[in-house]
Amino acid sequence: MDKVQLLKAFSNVSALDAQEFEMALLVGTLIDSAVDLSLVRENFAQFIASISEPKINDVGQLLGLFKQHGFGETQLSSADLTHSSLDWVLRQKQGIPITLSILLIEGARRLGFTSCGINFPGHFLARVDGVLVDSLNMRVIDAEDLGVADVPAMLIEATTAMVGLRMLNNIKAMYMQAQNWQQVLEIIDYQFAIDDNNPEVMASLHFERGECWQKLGALSAARDEFTTCAAICPYPELTTLAEEKAKALVVKDEVLH
Numbered sequence: 233m234d235k236v237q238l239l240k241a242f243s244n245v246s247a248l249d250a251q252e253f254e255m256a257l258l259v260g261t262l263i264d265s266a267v268d269l270s271l272v273r274e275n276f277a278q279f280i281a282s283i284s285e286p287k288i289n290d291v292g293q294l295l296g297l298f299k300q301h302g303f304g305e306t307q308l309s310s311a312d313l314t315h316s317s318l319d320w321v322l323r324q325k326q327g328i329p330i331t332l333s334i335l336l337i338e339g340a341r342r343l344g345f346t347s348c349g350i351n352f353p354g355h356f357l358a359r360v361d362g363v364l365v366d367s368l369n370m371r372v373i374d375a376e377d378l379g380v381a382d383v384p385a386m387l388i389e390a391t392t393a394m395v396g397l398r399m400l401n402n403i404k405a406m407y408m409q410a411q412n413w414q415q416v417l418e419i420i421d422y423q424f425a426i427d428d429n430n431p432e433v434m435a436s437l438h439f440e441r442g443e444c445w446q447k448l449g450a451l452s453a454a455r456d457e458f459t460t461c462a463a464i465c466p467y468p469e470l471t472t473l474a475e476e477k478a479k480a481l482v483v484k485d486e487v488l489h
Contacts, residue, residue, distance in 0.1 A: 233261065235421075242425040246393040252349055253338040255396045256331065260317040262403065272319045276335070279322070280342050288343055291363045295370040296337060301325065304370030316402055330356035330399055332367040337458045342448070349390035352378070356398065358391070397433065404440075413444045418474065420444070435465035439474055446481070455481040 233241065238261065247254050257269050283297045298489070299305060302325030311328050314320040321327035321335065326389075332355050333349055340347035340360045350357040358365045365385070366373045380386045390398070391440075400423050407415040420441050427433045442457030458478035465471040 238262075238424065239425040242305075242396065242422050243428075246396055246426040248392055250341070250348075251392045252334045252390070252395045255392050256318045256399060259396065259399045259403070262318055262400075262419070263313050263317045264319065266317050267317070268423050272322065275322055276318075276338070282485045283339075286342060291345070291360045291365070291372065292361065294340060294343065294345065295336075295365065295372070298339070299370045303332060303335070304368060307368070311402075311406075313403060313406060314342070316399055328356075328402065329366070329368045330395070330402070332370075333358040334395070336360070336365065336367045336370070349395055351388045351394050351398065352386055353392040357387075359387075393427050397423055400426070411447070412415050413447045417441060431464050431466055435461045435467070435470060435474075438464070439470065442474070442477065446477075451481050 241258055242255075245251050245258060257272060260267050260272070261269070273403075279301070283301070288294050288297065295304075295452065304333060306326055308315060308326055308328070315326070316331060318334065320409040321331045327335075330349075334369065334451065337347040337349055337357050337360070340358075345361050347358060347360045350359055355366070355368075358367050364373050364375055365371070375383050375387060378386065396448075400419050404416055404419040407413075420437050423437055424434070424441045438457045438461035442454045445451075445454035445457060455478050458474045458481065462471050462478065465474060
């Protein structure tokens with residue numbers, strides 16, 4: 233798919249319920265444009281078929297089978313882009329919490345369990361038949377052990393769009409660390425395609441885009457992004473910061489010209 237097709241695909245999938253697996257496949261194409269999504273789907277279906285008999289009766293048994301096949305057995309020493317690719321994670325049996333959770337969530341559904349992702353800050357979780365699971369090591373956990381005061385507010389069920397935004401945030405952070413601002417802008421484009429209605433998300437993305445353009449020396453483009461951020465942002469602090477940045481860039485642009 234070219235970029236126009238991918239943007240449309242991200243937008244279409246984000247509007248659907250319980251399509252975390254398909255969203256993650258799209259994210260994988262940004263890591264490896266040559267990935268065969270049909271083959272990834274087939275490999276995953278074969279894995280699920282291999283553990284479907286005899287019938288799995290509870291969550292503990294399900295997690296045990298995932299572990300028997302290598303998932304959650306080996307911890308990553310450090311994360312890189314491949315760990316956001318379902319293709320890589322399915323083959324290597326390693327990944328970051330969100331990719332491992334997506335495989336568990338989709339697998340659980342296909343095996344008759346109810347499941348969803350939990351958008352817990354800093355460490356994506358899964359819920360299978362009402363049981364909270366840390367997919368990084370395929371174990372059941374107690375919400376009281378998470379170390380947060382307001383547990384219900386921290387255990388929000390992740391929509392398809394939330395999963396896409398979070399996965400792309402992980403990729404974007406790596407490009408930011410490498411100071412690859414063009415690639416950061418590219419990822420932001422896909423995030424806009426996923427969620428173009430939430431003013432909080434949109435304001436944050438416009439601000440990030442402004443910072444990227446500023447890093448690249450495109451002051452006029454940066455100023456426009458900060459101005460847009462300030463106009464739609466529901467957060468007073470970010471609004472003020474965006475306004476200050478836009479104003480400073482006007483002065484700087486005038487000096488440079």
